[in-house]
Amino acid sequence: QVQLQQWGAGLLKPSETLSLTCAVYGGSFSGFWWTWIRQPPGKGLEWIGEINHSGSINYNPSLKSRVTISVDASKNQFSLKLSSVSAADTAVYYCARGQNGYIGYDYWNFDLWGRGTLLTVSS
């Protein structure tokens, strides 16, 4: 059974850099887009960006200037760095698997999620 296990610091001061890593266990790393999504407390979901096993990347333009997503395919891991954090970045950060397919027409979804890491930004 494929699982995503994520880890990283949960408490940062303003202006510091968030660093999270997500490992994929029990399944293929290639053929998917590995994704970061966040959710502020009590609010909705925001897509941060994605990377595939060969390092192709897409970022949300709203965060692009502060976000770096990277991959280590040899370890089946991908990572998120978010620089210059502020209180507005306080959220649960999820890693997720983006998959696409064809059922008479194309589809794309997030079918597997990590448990989430709560980031609190406070001085």
Place this chain on the structure above:
Amino acid sequence: DIQMTQSPSSLSASVGDRVSITCRASQTIGSYLNWYQQKPGKAPDLLIYAASSLQSGVPSRFTGSGSGTDFSLTISSLQPEDFATYYCQQSSSTPYTFGQGTKVDMK
């Protein structure tokens, strides 16, 4: 960015009720529409993908419909484990975007 708007934002229902949630996209997205269920303190779970396809393991009481800009999620007979928040999400183009969520609670 494509804006996703869900309605209602919340609803109260009883076990056995038929419940429907709608989702509207700010521009046409074909069938690139997914539905997720999220329970407190947990990650979202994929329920429906490609507007109407049931994810493996999801009960058949959940159905999705629509295409273009207007979509809906229906629970035919609400069960106790269905009280949760539901999100639609467009996968037509990046940045992928979610609706604001619909919280289904007990009447």
